[in-house]
Structures are given as structure tokens and as C-alpha cells.
Amino acid sequence: MKLLEILSVLPFYETTASIENVEINNIEVDSRKVTDGSLFICINGFTVDGHDFISQAVDNGAKAILAEKNVDTSVPTILVADSSRAIAVIAAKFYNFPTKKLPLVGVTGTNGKTTVTYLLESIFNQNDMKTGVIGTIQMKIGPDSYPVSNTTPDALFLQKTFRQMANVNVDKAIMEVSSHALDMGRVYGCDFDIAVFTNLSQDHLDYHKNMDDYRHAKSLLFAQLGNTYNDGHKKYAVINEDDPNNGVLKRSTAQHVVTYGCVNDAQVMAIDINLEVTKTSFRMNTPVGSIQVDSQLIGMFNVYNMLAASAAAISANVPLQVIKDALGDIKGVSGRFEPVDGDQNFAAIVDYAHTPDSLENVLQTIKGFAKQKVYVIVGCGGDRDKTKRPLMASIALEYADQVFFTSDNPRTEDPKSILDDMIEGIEESHYEVIEDRREAIFHAVSLAEEDDIILIAGKGHETYQEIGNIRYDFDDREVAKEAIKIKEK
Ligand SMILES: CC(=O)N[C@H]1[C@@H](OP(=O)(O)OP(=O)(O)OC[C@H]2O[C@@H](n3ccc(=O)[nH]c3=O)[C@H](O)[C@@H]2O)O[C@H](CO)[C@@H](O)[C@@H]1O[C@H](C)C(=O)N[C@@H](C)C(=O)N[C@H](CCC(=O)O)C(=O)O
Ligand SMILES: Nc1ncnc2c1ncn2[C@@H]1O[C@H](COP(=O)(O)OP(=O)(O)OP(=O)(O)O)[C@@H](O)[C@H]1O
Numbered sequence: 001m002k003l004l005e006i007l008s009v010l011p012f013y014e015t016t017a018s019i020e021n022v023e024i025n026n027i028e029v030d031s032r033k034v035t036d037g038s039l040f041i042c043i044n045g046f047t048v049d050g051h052d053f054i055s056q057a058v059d060n061g062a063k064a065i066l067a068e069k070n071v072d073t074s075v076p077t078i079l080v081a082d083s084s085r086a087i088a089v090i091a092a093k094f095y096n097f098p099t100k101k102l103p104l105v106g107v108t109g110t111n112g113k114t115t116v117t118y119l120l121e122s123i124f125n126q127n128d129m130k131t132g133v134i135g136t137i138q139m140k141i142g143p144d145s146y147p148v149s150n151t152t153p154d155a156l157f158l159q160k161t162f163r164q165m166a167n168v169n170v171d172k173a174i175m176e177v178s179s180h181a182l183d184m185g186r187v188y189g190c191d192f193d194i195a196v197f198t199n200l201s202q203d204h205l206d207y208h209k210n211m212d213d214y215r216h217a218k219s220l221l222f223a224q225l226g227n228t229y230n231d232g233h234k235k236y237a238v239i240n241e242d243d244p245n246n247g248v249l250k251r252s253t254a255q256h257v258v259t260y261g262c263v264n265d266a267q268v269m270a271i272d273i274n275l276e277v278t279k280t281s282f283r284m285n286t287p288v289g290s291i292q293v294d295s296q297l298i299g300m301f302n303v304y305n306m307l308a309a310s311a312a313a314i315s316a317n318v319p320l321q322v323i324k325d326a327l328g329d330i331k332g333v334s335g336r337f338e339p340v341d342g343d344q345n346f347a348a349i350v351d352y353a354h355t356p357d358s359l360e361n362v363l364q365t366i367k368g369f370a371k372q373k374v375y376v377i378v379g380c381g382g383d384r385d386k387t388k389r390p391l392m393a394s395i396a397l398e399y400a401d402q403v404f405f406t407s408d409n410p411r412t413e414d415p416k417s418i419l420d421d422m423i424e425g426i427e428e429s430h431y432e433v434i435e436d437r438r439e440a441i442f443h444a445v446s447l448a449e450e451d452d453i454i455l456i457a458g459k460g461h462e463t464y465q466e467i468g469n470i471r472y473d474f475d476d477r478e479v480a481k482e483a484i485k486i487k488e489k
């Protein structure tokens with residue numbers, strides 16, 4: 001493709017040499033992956049500056065450089081104010097605007113994104129639609145899955161992936177949209193048809209300055225809705241009416257708002273909610289009729305997730321009966337309230353709760369059913385929001401009979417200092433600090449008696465423990481199974 005044509009989507013840029021005859025066959029943000037004929041886009045990252053790798057990019061065959069500052073190089077340079085924003089639209093153009101054709105649902109919020117995307121995948125599949133899913137656990141095209149390193153990957157990866165999805169006739173793409181991605185412009189070139197808001201509570205205050213900034217980042221998804229290409233298609237903002245932030249998000253969009261909830265009056269509403277240990281049921285009233293939902297998902301927070309997915313599916317014209325059938329079939333999402341079954345007489349549940357709000361939700365659910373003691377194993381991630389550490393510790397202590405504070409991906413921080421942050425100022429004494437997570441799980445399992453419940457929180461589907469910059473194999477579910485096996489002997 002002619003470079004001039006690719007750049008036609010940018011409102012303003014300068015060039016250092018004529019680019020009239022430059023042809024580009026690839027776009028790259030990583031100098032190591034540049035191939036002959038590429039346009040290399042320099043991103044000034046959090047760790048290194050892409051501008052420092054221009055000579056490697058040129059050596060590898062870059063035919064032009066897109067940069068934020070003047071650089072000394074033998075190939076033409078295109079200067080823009082913000083290359084992270086530029087790449088989002090350039091990549092969309094290069095891959096021929098895949099999301100113009102491919103219906104795209106974006107799900108944002110502090111908790112529940114992964115769950116809602118998987119619920120939507122099941123609902124769309126039940127409606128005989130081929131789906132593509134991008135999120136925390138993996139990327140999927142139809143039944144095939146691929147690893148991802150971010151919940152919401154960078155703009156180039158996204159546009160390339162959406163092109164792949166469009167080429168194999170995916171009917172609906174569903175993605176998690178993190179606040180980091182919104183802030184960094186990773187989804188700036190995506191044309192969403194439906195944007196879903198789950199909820200907002202404290203997280204990521206290492207990245208966002210305060211809760212207002214965090215909320216603002218989330219609102220960008222709704223502000224962007226329908227503005228990307230102005231193609232006249234009907235767009236929907238699906239919003240949790242029971243979340244105190246609903247007003248801000250509604251005011252962020254000029255599109256149709258669909259509300260859901262259980263308390264405040266909403267268009268898609270759950271009533272007669274019955275929460276049990278092994279199942280959940282409720283009546284769902286919607287503008288297009290009413291259905292009885294009988295689900296194997298546990299907990300009030302999952303009622304909200306089911307409402308969010310249903311409201312989005314209704315906006316996409318999926319019949320209510322299909323939604324009912326899909327919600328009835330879903331067994332659960334990997335690492336989310338996942339029971340570990342080793343034929344033991346107590347329960348062990350692995351859950352991805354790694355924020356104060358999700359931990360509280362999941363513990364409220366467990367306390368609602370607990371007949372005997374509740375044990376909690378929990379830690380907090382290193383190089384992440386430090387202010388959530390004491391909050392998560394207090395919540396665990398409030399609901400549990402005994403808490404084991406342990407490591408959860410200490411990354412480059414000293415595991416002991418993370419644990420110190422968690423227990424600082426705590427007056428209760430019903431806890432132990434066991435830095436080694438495996439030891440903590442084995443210890444809790446060794447104490448558990450009939451009908452007790454152990455919650456192993458924070459890592460869910462993760463199959464590693466990140467210490468320093470190394471990811472060691474570690475899966476809470478496997479370790480718990482081992483511990484149970486040894487105890488049962
Ligand atoms: C803080 C942050 O978001 N960082 C993201 C960012 O990395 P970075 O800024 O450090 O990149 P960098 O290493 O400095 O590189 C800058 C540029 O130089 C280029 N480069 C680098 C080296 C080289 O030899 N040649 C070269 O060209 C790189 O390709 C890049 O274009 O860009 C990378 C590529 O897109 C991301 O993978 C990375 O996410 C890191 C791993 C991360 O942990 N991000 C978290 C905070 C995050 O985004 N989380 C949210 C989910 C949150 C949630 O809701 O739970 C997510 O969406 O994942
Ligand atoms: N709607 C909800 N409200 C509050 N907590 C929830 C909700 N849904 C799930 N949770 C809790 O949050 C945890 C993570 O859920 P999920 O993975 O669906 O969220 P997420 O938003 O994708 O998280 P992440 O930001 O890490 O990708 C679950 O294991 C559960 O404990």
C-alpha cells in the first residue's frame with residue numbers, strides 16, 4: 001500500500017523527505033520484528049523509547065519511520081504529535097477498517113469483564129454465530145485460542161486480529177477494554193457497536209492518579225461509541241444502573257443507553273433472585289419480554305454479569321429464548337469461583353478476586369452459604385496499586401475465620417514488604433503470614449474440616465507465580481488438588 005494512502009487517515013503530519021513513491025507492506029512497533037518494506041512506528045514506552053531503535057528498524061528493512069521527534073535516519077520520517085494515537089488509526093486503515101464490518105462489543109469496568117465476555121460468547125454461539133474473543137485469559141477465534149500478554153492488546157495487534165477475524169467470517173467480536181488501554185489509546189481505531197459497563201471500584205491507582213482519572217478513562221469507551229467512523233449504525237451503551245457511576249457514563253455517550261440492574265429501575269432487570277450454593281435463579285424482565293433464568297453461576301455479582309451480557313445480547317437482537325438457554329448451559333469461567341474437587345468433605349474455591357470489591361463480593365457470597373469455618377488465602381500483586389493492600393487484608397479478616405496472607409506475583413517487589421503493607425495497622429489476630437503460596441495452600445488444606453470452605457483468591461486462571469521478572473509454573477487449582485490428595489491419604 002502507498003504510504004501516502006496509509007497516512008490519509010491522519011489529520012495532520014509533517015515529513016522530512018518526499019514519500020510520494022514509498023510503498024509499505026507491513027507496520028511494526030517493535031524494531032526486532034521489522035521486515036523489509038515496513039513502516040516502523042516509534043512509541044515512547046514506559047520502559048524504553050522506541051525512537052532509540054530506529055537504526056535497528058532501518059537495518060531490518062524499514063522504508064519509513066513514524067516518530068514524535070526529529071530523528072537522524074536515512075529513510076523518510078513522518079512526524080506526528082502522538083504516535084500511540086496515530087498508530088491506532090493507521091493500523092485500522094492498513095488492515096482496511098476491520099471493525100467497520102465486524103460487529104464489535106467492548107466490555108469495561110473494574111470487575112466482571114472476562115466473565116461478561118465469556119457469557120456473551122456463549123450467547124452468540126447459542127445463536128449460531130461465530131465469535132472472536134479478546135481478553136485476560138486468551139484470544140479466541142471460533143474454537144481456536146491463542147495466548148495474549150495484555151487484557152487489551154496494543155492497537156496494531158488489535159487491528160491485525162480483527163482483520164483475521166473478519167477474513168474468517170466471525171459474526172461478533174467481543175473484547176475486554178481495560179482502563180489502561182483506553183488511556184493509552186489502544187482501542188482508538190476500533191468501531192464499537194455495543195459498549196458495556198460492569199462496575200467501578202478501586203483498582204489501578206498505581207497507574208491512574210485518582211478515582212476520577214480512573215473513571216474518566218472508563219468513560220472514554222462510551223465517548224468513543226459511534227464517533228470513530230460515523231457510519232450511521234445504531235450503537236448501544238449498556239450500563240449498570242445500580243452502580244453510582246452510571247450517570248457519568250451515560251453523559252459520556254450520544255448513543256442509545258440500555259440500563260440493567262437489580263435495585264434501581266432499569267430496562268433489563270432481575271427480580272425474585274434466588275441465590276443457592278450450587279445455582280442461581282431469577283426472573284429477567286426486559287423491553288422485549290420476560291424469561292426465567294436458571295444458572296449454574298454462583299453469587300449476586302454473577303447476576304449482574306448475566307444481566308450485562310443479556311442486555312448487550314438483546315441490543316444485538318438475540319432472541320430471549322436463546323439467551324435463556326445459553327445462560328442455563330454455562331458451567332463457569334476458568335478460575336472464576338472455580339471449585340477444586342478432590343472428593344474432599346470441605347470446599348476449596350479458586351477465584352480471581354484481586355481487588356477489594358471483588359474480594360468482598362466473593363466473600364459475601366461464601367459467607368451466605370458457609371456452614372462452618374471460612375479460610376482465605378490471599379495476597380496482593382507487586383508493582384501494582386499499593387493502596388489496595390490494607391483494604392484487601394481488612395476485607396479478608398472481616399469475613400474469614402482465619403486468613404493466610406501470602407504472595408501473589410510479587411514481581412520486582414520484595415514479597416515481605418508487600419505482606420507488610422497488607423497487615424500494617426491491623427488489630428485482629430486471626431491471620432498468619434506464609435510467604436510461600438504453596439505452603440499457605442497446603443497449610444489451609446491441612447486445617448480444613450467437614451463443611452469448611454477455603455477461598456484461594458487472586459490468581460484464578462493464572463498458571464504462574466511471577467517473582468522478579470521470571471514466571472514460575474504455579475496453578476492454584478493444581479496445588480490445591482495436590483494438597484487435598486495428600487490430606488486424603
Ligand atoms: C504500562 C503498560 O501498559 N505497558 C505496556 C507497554 O509497555 P512499555 O510501555 O513498557 O513498552 P516498552 O518496552 O517501553 O517499549 C516501547 C516501544 O519500544 C519498542 N521496542 C522495544 C524494544 C526494542 O528492542 N525495540 C523496540 O522497538 C516496543 O515494541 C514498544 O513499541 O506496551 C506493551 C506492548 O503493548 C504492553 O505489553 C505493556 O503492558 C505491560 C506488560 C503491562 O503490564 N500492562 C498493564 C499495566 C496493563 O496494561 N494492564 C491492563 C489490564 C488491567 C486490568 O484491568 O486488569 C491490560 O490491558 O493488560
Ligand atoms: N460483576 C462483578 N462485580 C464484582 N465482582 C465481580 C464481578 N464479576 C466478577 N467479580 C469478581 O472479580 C473477579 C474477576 O472477574 P473477571 O475476571 O470477570 O473480571 P475482570 O474485570 O475481567 O478482571 P481483570 O481486570 O483482572 O481482567 C472474579 O473472580 C470475582 O471474584
Ligand SMILES: N[C@H](CCC[C@H](N)C(=O)O)C(=O)O
Pocket residue numbers: 151354380381382384408409458459462
Ligand atoms: N490484570 C491485573 C491482574 C492482577 C492479578 C493478580 N494476580 C496480580 O498479579 O496482581 C493486573 O495485572 O493488575
Ligand SMILES: [Mg+2]
Pocket residue numbers: 113114115135136137151176
Ligand atoms: Mg479480565
